[in-house]
Amino acid sequence: MTNTDATAVSGSPPYYDPYDFDIDQNPYPCFKQLRDHAPLYYNEKYDFYALSRYQDVLGASKDWQTFSSARGTVLELLDLPAEHIPQMMIFMDPPQHDRMRRLVSRGFSPRHINRLEQRTRELARELLAPFQPGDTLDLIDDYAAPFASMVIGELAGVPREDLDIVRQWGEDNLALKEGEDAFQGAKTMAADADSELAAARRDVWAYFNELIEKRRREPQDDMISAVIASEIEGDGGGGRPLEDRELLDFIGLLSGAGTETVSRLMGWAGVYLPEHADQFAAIRGDLALLPGAIEELLRIEPPSPVQARITTASATFYGTEIPAGSKLLLLTGAAGRDERQYHDPDRFDIRRDAKHVSLGQGVHFCLGANLARLEARVALEELIARFPTWEPDIATAQRIHTSTVRGYRHLPVRL
Numbered sequence: 001m002t003n004t005d006a007t008a009v010s011g012s013p014p015y016y017d018p019y020d021f022d023i024d025q026n027p028y029p030c031f032k033q034l035r036d037h038a039p040l041y042y043n044e045k046y047d048f049y050a051l052s053r054y055q056d057v058l059g060a061s062k063d064w065q066t067f068s069s070a071r072g073t074v075l076e077l078l079d080l081p082a083e084h085i086p087q088m089m090i091f092m093d094p095p096q097h098d099r100m101r102r103l104v105s106r107g108f109s110p111r112h113i114n115r116l117e118q119r120t121r122e123l124a125r126e127l128l129a130p131f132q133p134g135d136t137l138d139l140i141d142d143y144a145a146p147f148a149s150m151v152i153g154e155l156a157g158v159p160r161e162d163l164d165i166v167r168q169w170g171e172d173n174l175a176l177k178e179g180e181d182a183f184q185g186a187k188t189m190a191a192d193a194d195s196e197l198a199a200a201r202r203d204v205w206a207y208f209n210e211l212i213e214k215r216r217r218e219p220q221d222d223m224i225s226a227v228i229a230s231e232i233e234g235d236g237g238g239g240r241p242l243e244d245r246e247l248l249d250f251i252g253l254l255s256g257a258g259t260e261t262v263s264r265l266m267g268w269a270g271v272y273l274p275e276h277a278d279q280f281a282a283i284r285g286d287l288a289l290l291p292g293a294i295e296e297l298l299r300i301e302p303p304s305p306v307q308a309r310i311t312t313a314s315a316t317f318y319g320t321e322i323p324a325g326s327k328l329l330l331l332t333g334a335a336g337r338d339e340r341q342y343h344d345p346d347r348f349d350i351r352r353d354a355k356h357v358s359l360g361q362g363v364h365f366c367l368g369a370n371l372a373r374l375e376a377r378v379a380l381e382e383l384i385a386r387f388p389t390w391e392p393d394i395a396t397a398q399r400i401h402t403s404t405v406r407g408y409r410h411l412p413v414r415l
């Protein structure tokens with residue numbers, strides 16, 4: 001793969017550290033420096049390359065042959081031995097990836113997902129019911145996170161009373177500890193069988209093992225039962241049921257990917273809409289503007305701003321060759337603000353109607369995209385119907401720190 005643009009590399013070298021909480025607070029000035037002065041960036045400390053321009057992120061996302069997901073898509077996982085890499089489709093290359101995706105994708109078709117609209121609306125209303133105008137609602141903890149977790153729980157077949165354990169684990173699993181070396185810390189946690197995280201993971205696996213056994217004995221009308229009953233194509237043709245570990249990793253992927261990202265998106269909506277009062281008023285006057293606003297939020301503040309890959313062959317960008325076996329970050333968050341792609345990219349404009357890479361591209365394009373869009377639309381429609389506006393309390397809001405999702409962990413809003 002080759003991409004040459006001799007004019008691109010100039011100026012003082014920018015520095016990007018995905019584990020630096022200060023950069024994470026507002027990475028956009030740094031992302032601009034990368035796009036302008038180091039469109040192929042190399043970080044010596046962690047030994048990774050990074051692409052930040054829209055066209056490069058798009059191209060690399062589509063080229064799974066060169067930019068592999070099979071060693072994981074989270075920087076601190078890439079050095080771990082294979083047995084520590086969960087067997088989730090997001091961490092697989094074709095053909096293994098495609099078999100797994102085919103097995104589950106029926107459950108995510110627009111027809112299946114649209115059927116959930118009424119139920120998601122009921123869940124949103126139920127969560128908002130205790131609140132009155134003048135109250136303070138934690139938009140994440142009281143609304144977005146339980147909502148996303150209830151929706152995915154109902155779809156997958158996880159009983160409501162157990163959702164909190166699963167959600168808490170998903171959050172702990174992603175969280176980076178603040179301190180000297182978040183990278184090493186996160187790696188050790190991922191590989192160390194005695195760590196708190198490993199113990200929590202075992203508890204959640206034990207819980208899901210039991211649930212799988214229950215569904216085997218008594219199948220229900222849910223996705224876990226459907227996946228248990230389906231067969232995946234084997235290597236030599238023919239079919240086989242999924243092994244327990246594959247089932248567990250699939251459920252883990254759904255609960256993690258399905259709740260953390262939607263919660264972050266809702267947090268950004270909670271801040272951006274009242275900040276742009278005229279556009280917010282336009283949405284209130286015409287809810288048909290909401291889907292466009294959700295796409296614009298995804299572009300301007302991608303909940304999942306960094307996707308990691310390993311190169312399987314050498315690749316050349318801007319005259320520099322990166323060897324096979326290199327770690328490469330695709331900076332989705334930088335791509336969404338690329339002035340080569342978007343006019344005035346830092347401006348929030350719900351009528352922009354622009355493509356973005358915030359739900360991925362190519363074979364790993366977000367399986368839950370239809371669901372995420374439905375959830376965000378319904379959750380915002382219901383919130384706006386009850387509380388036409390709100391005031392976020394940024395001073396007491398808290399961010400979540402992970403190397404995969406970015407956004408608010410707590411966002412108190414005055415209704």
Ligand code: HEM
Nearest residue numbers: 089090257258261262265307358359360364366367368372
């Ligand atoms: C706003 C919400 C969401 C965002 C921003 C988001 C973002 C993404 C991105 C960027 C990818 C591609 C990762 C890569 O290329 O390495 C992806 C894949 C994926 N997402 Fe989402 N996602 C969201 C919601 C959901 C939901 C609700 C689910 C639900 C069940 C979900 C399930 C998945 C799965 C299973 C994959 C892997 C697909 C594959 O490997 O073929 N996502 N998502």
